[in-house]
Amino acid sequence: MKIMVIDGNSILNRAFYGVRLLTNREGLYTNAIYGFLSTLFKLQDDEQPDRVVVCFDVREKTFRHERFDTYKATRKGMPDELAMQMPVLKEVLDAMGVTRCELPGFEADDLLGTISRVVCEHGDTCVVVTGDRDSLQLAGNGTVVRLVTSKMGQTLYKNYDADTFREEYGFDPIRLIDLKSLMGDSSDNIPGVPGIGEKTAKALLADFGTLDGIYENLEDARIKKGAREKLRDGEQSARDSYWLATIDRNVALPLDPTALPPAFVDQEALTALLTRLEFKNFLKKFALQADAQTEQPQAEHAAPQLVAAEEDAFALLTALRGEQPVAAVVPVGRTAIAVLSNGTPHALVERDFSAEAWREIVRRLFDGGIPLVLHDARELLAALMRDGIEPRGIAFDTCLAAYLLDATQGSYDLERVSLSYLNRQLPAVSFEDENAFSPLGGRDEAVAAMVQHVCAVDALYGELAPKLEENNMRALYDTIELPLMTVLADMQRIGCKVDPAQLRAFGSTLDTRIAELTTAIYAHAGEEFNINSTKMLGAILFEKLGLPARKKTKTGYSTNADVLEELRGYHPIIGDILEYRQLTKLKSTYVDGLLKVIDPRDGRIHSHFQQTVTATGRLSSTEPNLQNIPVRTELGRELRRMFVAEDEHTVLVDADYSQIELRVLAHIAHDAAMIEAFRAGKDIHAATASQVFHVPLKEVTPQMRSSCKAVNFGIVYGISDFSLAQDIGVSRKEAGEYIEKYLHTYSGVKQYMDGAKARARETGYAETLLGRRRYLPELQSKNRNIQSFGERVAMNAPIQGTAADIIKIAMVRVWNRLRAENRRARLILQVHDELIVEAPEEEREAITALLREEMEGALAMDAPLVAEAKAGHDWYTAH
């Protein structure tokens, strides 16, 4: 029998500091529990123990405190964020059937010590798990201590028995007590012998073996005079420390460690807990293990009907027509379809039908007569459009709804969303592969899984739609997000043309220069090395060349552009490295990256515009990201010449909002002075300077304007004097004065900032003008950095988010109007405050005006929206 005994406090504590803060939707911190369970599972895997016991300290005085009230007196209590996780962890352990052991008056390591002794004496083996080196004194006589440590963020495990301990420390495990009684332990407030540190203590023990041995030989010549006096003066302290550092291995245990019951998992309680904690992967882990015993409860629907005859399929589609929303699962490849009709799931498999019939089925499903409820339909819509089917009748998308309800979740696949809202574990099956539905591929299983998915979509609709209403988000959903999904699908389908020849030519010139720089850098360094490796670069610059290292990262020297820029004067290699960095970035990310994703079918790039990623409501763009194409440097900007209109009869029309975020700020802050500046059509940064410095507009110097521009940006992000100082290169004090002056001038902004924080603290979220929310559990944190972060977000989210709402409205308006006017022009790109339309030359003027009108008219604001539009044959020219 193998028993594993875990120091619960030690491992939980380690987990708390090792895992970034996580919260569930109710605001409960969960990171330490998460880390603890991860560790526990790994340990179970590694050690395969027959029984597991977790020991905890009890929050009251121990026998050590009774005798010495100084013991652990300098210990701070657990932070609240950790303390609140303790009772929940205990619940989880109970549900897992893991034995817990705690005893008033004793610490966890006394329990570890006693359990391990009893277990070993009984002839079983015992593994003690802890993060506390002091417990290594328990190693030996059949007890192995598994020490958990963190090094540079990663967790390391090492097993100690008496031999491995001796190898590393050079003395017996039990002598750790003697060592501590000499050198003390500041974290437990164990005094030791004043004046004796680690070095002397180890030397003494090497000579005399034990504390007693030392005191018996106090006059020995090997003890230096100074040490002898300190030992003499500190004897009582040493004896007391010895007592304190000794783990009690004779505690009257509340349980019999030789007769532990096997773990009994309370499936129901554990599922409920892990669901509440939102630990999806642990749920999966248990679902897998539990599979044999408890079958996943099937949704209470009738048995799935497999529809395989044409006339049945069409009859079904006809029956679905009407007002009643119909949940459907349609994989992008359309290898099969599942729909829910009056609570009965129906599945249709492509291979059961002729190609024409299948196409007709799909066409009818999306002809608008059936109000469809789908999950994450955007890619499907794009695929349908590509195949010439205009998808209509999309009534609800449960993925979008889940995103609006909480935008900070990161991912919203059906499995996750079902787990959090329905407490339902879905089979994770890919329906994309047509073989999944072949009789050989286990057709029944694939159909059954698909049916579970469609039932989940239906149930989610029932859950999420009312929640949207409750949150007053229905308008945001119906008028912005849902229609936008079709717009995004259309943009993705159309894509953007790039000129591959020009791109390759640009790549070659970059390559030539990169080769030159590489040679020069090697020459400067006196050796060849991987310039892309920050580690090697750091070694060359700061060790070999001896340049002054200013900043460090977690893993070594920082070599980022800011740091290098400051080193420019020191060595010619720096300039070359900076240029090398810039050029290799352009080459690998943009030239090579873009060439890789040109669709051979149409020579265009079809970026995916993600609608459920950002916490603020913005879109994001992937594969490739077209929202970060260079513009700030002239060389990088050249890349925009490669983004071209379809042919010589076509142009790109590029329209961007002028200062949208500051206008939003002026509006929601009701700041009269800032609104007035915008109404008057002034250069806002110059106007700010004029007002802040009390000088006429004409006397504003470029320097004043530039500082105010930085302040304007900073304000939007939730400013601090430190960061502003760093940004514009003035002292922190000066930066602070700028901010103060600014907020004095724009008192509405000041009020807004304070109000935004207060409201967010009250409601738990920040909100945009259109009612989009961002929850802010950070505000509950006791950690000042995290809380400050929450406050900055509370100020920034409404601004950035409202700007995102506005351009989304504009996109829907532009898209609808292009259709209404039967334009050939097509919306193809969005870059946060910029829209790009590809238009036939003859529509150039009309589209330029259309874009401006629809963008400026998206929302009426006190500081009116202004958009500027320009056309050209490529992005460089149009922008």
Add this chain to the structure above:
DNA sequence: GTGTTCACG
């Protein structure tokens, strides 16, 4: 898989 860097708004 994580960390660093750097591209954008």
Add this chain to the structure above:
DNA sequence: ACGTACGTGAACACC
């Protein structure tokens, strides 16, 4: 005394 702007995605090195 500490660490500091907000929001993203991709490439690369390194474990």
